[in-house]
Amino acid sequence: MTSVPTGDFSQVVTPTRVHRSLYTDPDLFELEMTRIWGQAWIFIGHESQVPNTGDYFTTNINHNIPVVMVRDKSGTVQVLHNRCGHKGAKVVEARSGNARGAFRCSYHGWSYRHDGSLLKVPNEAGYDGTGFDSANPCYSMQPLAQAESYRGFVFATLSPNAPDLKTWMGGARDCFDNLCDRAPEGEVEVAGGVLRYEHQCNWKFILENLNDTMHPMVVHESIVKAAESYLDSLPEDAVEQRKEAEIIPPFGASYEKFEASGITGFPFGHHYDGGKTSIHADYSVDPEYHAAMVAAYGEERTREIYSFNTHNVLFYPSLTIKCAVQNIRVIRPISVDRFIVETWSFRLKGAPDSMLQRTLLYSRLINSAMGMVGPDDLEVYRRAQEGLASPSNEWVEFHRQYGKDEQLEDRTVGGGTSDLDMRTQYQAWQAYMEGSIFNKVEKT
Amino acid sequence: MNRERIEEFLYREADLLDRPDLDSWVNLFAENGIYWMPAAEDQQDPINHISHIYDDRVMMEIRRRNFIHPRASSKEWEVRCSHVIGNIRVAPEDKDQGTTVTSNQHVVVWYREEQRLYACKVTHRLEVEGEDFKILEKRVDLINPSAPQQSLIIYL
Numbered sequence: 001m002t003s004v005p006t007g008d009f010s011q012v013v014t015p016t017r018v019h020r021s022l023y024t025d026p027d028l029f030e031l032e033m034t035r036i037w038g039q040a041w042i043f044i045g046h047e048s049q050v051p052n053t054g055d056y057f058t059t060n061i062n063h064n065i066p067v068v069m070v071r072d073k074s075g076t077v078q079v080l081h082n083r084c085g086h087k088g089a090k091v092v093e094a095r096s097g098n099a100r101g102a103f104r105c106s107y108h109g110w111s112y113r114h115d116g117s118l119l120k121v122p123n124e125a126g127y128d129g130t131g132f133d134s135a136n137p138c139y140s141m142q143p144l145a146q147a148e149s150y151r152g153f154v155f156a157t158l159s160p161n162a163p164d165l166k167t168w169m170g171g172a173r174d175c176f177d178n179l180c181d182r183a184p185e186g187e188v189e190v191a192g193g194v195l196r197y198e199h200q201c202n203w204k205f206i207l208e209n210l211n212d213t214m215h216p217m218v219v220h221e222s223i224v225k226a227a228e229s230y231l232d233s234l235p236e237d238a239v240e241q242r243k244e245a246e247i248i249p250p251f252g253a254s255y256e257k258f259e260a261s262g263i264t265g266f267p268f269g270h271h272y273d274g275g276k277t278s279i280h281a282d283y284s285v286d287p288e289y290h291a292a293m294v295a296a297y298g299e300e301r302t303r304e305i306y307s308f309n310t311h312n313v314l315f316y317p318s319l320t321i322k323c324a325v326q327n328i329r330v331i332r333p334i335s336v337d338r339f340i341v342e343t344w345s346f347r348l349k350g351a352p353d354s355m356l357q358r359t360l361l362y363s364r365l366i367n368s369a370m371g372m373v374g375p376d377d378l379e380v381y382r383r384a385q386e387g388l389a390s391p392s393n394e395w396v397e398f399h400r401q402y403g404k405d406e407q408l409e410d411r412t413v414g415g416g417t418s419d420l421d422m423r424t425q426y427q428a429w430q431a432y433m434e435g436s437i438f439n440k441v442e443k444t
Numbered sequence: 445m446n447r448e449r450i451e452e453f454l455y456r457e458a459d460l461l462d463r464p465d466l467d468s469w470v471n472l473f474a475e476n477g478i479y480w481m482p483a484a485e486d487q488q489d490p491i492n493h494i495s496h497i498y499d500d501r502v503m504m505e506i507r508r509r510n511f512i513h514p515r516a517s518s519k520e521w522e523v524r525c526s527h528v529i530g531n532i533r534v535a536p537e538d539k540d541q542g543t544t545v546t547s548n549q550h551v552v553v554w555y556r557e558e559q560r561l562y563a564c565k566v567t568h569r570l571e572v573e574g575e576d577f578k579i580l581e582k583r584v585d586l587i588n589p590s591a592p593q594q595s596l597i598i599y600l
Contacts, residue, residue: 193484193494196592222516226509230502241502248506340592345494353492360494365503370481370496372510375595379518 037062043319048189085139184350205381213258224252269316269428458527
């Protein structure tokens with residue numbers, strides 16, 4: 001994992017097209033798992049999921065490498081390989097919990113401290129004089145090459161060569177700041193459980209779709225029309241019903257509205273749409289929440305925080321966040337044509353419960369497998385997955401507004417209906433796959 | 445409360461979903477009626493915890509309109525269900541909560557040219573309206589609410 005072979009992927013990626021095999025070839029998928037998911041900073045979890053010593057949360061860092069996030073005795077959040085140093089069994093099976101004194105392997109009872117170091121081997125005398133050295137780190141639950149958190153969001157990477165997390169995030173980091181600054185206490189915490197949604201298609205479809213602003217008015221036309229027709233049927237005084245139904249129509253926003261929101265791309269494949277405005281900009285502000293914000297930040301700073309309004313922010317390849325909604329989606333590939341999306345919601349510390357309730361309402365309506373938005377997105381990804389078996393055209397194109405993107409010092413900006421987000425992703429895809437992604441990175 | 449009439453009501457409700465006829469099904473609910481599918485085992489709170497579905501009549505009205513819209517690509521596929529209802533238990537009537545009826549339901553869903561099986565514990569809270577019932581709340585607890593779920597475009 002430490003040295004990634006170099007190679008030339010210009011046969012399958014050009015500035016405006018990618019080859020269909022990126023979505024359908026199982027061998028390419030395996031390469032992606034080592035070269036992209038094996039090098040990039042991957043979102044693991046949030047510190048609020050492990051508040052106390054010994055609290056842990058398990059996940060995979062790619063399609064199959066199991067890891068455990070745990071808070072050790074010193075209060076540091078560690079990300080460890082979930083593999084016993086002895087025979088290799090996964091040590092922690094539960095999704096989350098508390099390992100009181102230590103982790104203990106269920107096979108031969110080897111136990112590990114919360115920092116992963118080997119605590120005890122049962123009947124250790126049998127190893128005397130065998131050359132076995134219990135202090136050798138290979139017999140521990142080894143920490144990942146690097147793990148860091150930013151404002152509570154924990155990332156880890158299998159690559160010792162990745163730049164530090166802040167450098168890797170680049171300007172997209174502002175979005176974590178905005179998400180947390182929307183809390184009167186400046187911090188967020190995971191709340192209200194998780195939704196897990198199985199997608200029967202390649203993992204890259206959802207990343208491409210996040211800031212594909214040419215799709216909502218087509219894919220989500222039916223639900224927007226259904227909501228509008230219902231709103232039209234309501235009497236004038238049906239205030240509560242109106243308020244609830246109004247979460248949906250922004251998904252049918254016009255091309256012009258999306259164009260105005262703009263798209264911003266960063267090195268390493270990250271991007272967001274919005275900034276000054278987004279489809280989330282017109283939500284009404286809860287008066288109690290607003291009062292708490294003004295008390296914490298003052299009127300001017302509060303307005304400034306609200307005014308940074310992004311829609312979807314992608315931290316390529318594993319995490320997308322919605323600052324204005326306070327939910328995140330975590331991507332985990334399973335195979336070339338299958339992946340899982342987890343939707344987690346956040347409480348803004350110091351905000352009234354109504355804010356979390358709004359977040360959960362949004363997650364439920366939009367991101368649930370039983371929602372009215374997600375299934376129409378997945379339907380078109382699946383049609384693309386099936387259609388790309390056709391050899392009639394070897395390429396998938398993303399030319400929109402090519403040549404009009406404006407390159408600034410640390411970012412690329414373009415119109416809101418530009419395909420610049422796709423170009424940004426596939427530049428990173430190519431550099432990860434070719435092994436050149438971390439060349440010439442200046443650390444902050 | 446007549447157990448036979450309750451059973452007949454559950455079968456009639458399931459039949460509307462089997463076909464599916466959402467326009468008629470929605471009208472089985474009271475004006476303040478709720479359909480709830482929790483996303484966690486033994487979930488207590490529908491508001492401060494995420495659910496797969498927590499629909500009042502507003503959302504049911506939108507869903508039923510969406511269900512038949514010609515441009516809903518996920519709904520271009522035929523969807524049909526087959527509910528089998530068993531282990532019906534009727535709790536004594538409660539003045540505020542109505543009559544609580546629990547049942548086990550196995551629902552086979554035909555969608556996207558595949559058959560799927562959902563196993564659920566279903567809790568109905570019913571109120572008497574004339575000769576019939578209205579649903580105050582229908583709660584559907586999947587056997588695996590926290591597992592990754594596939595797209596589901598119909599109420600179970």
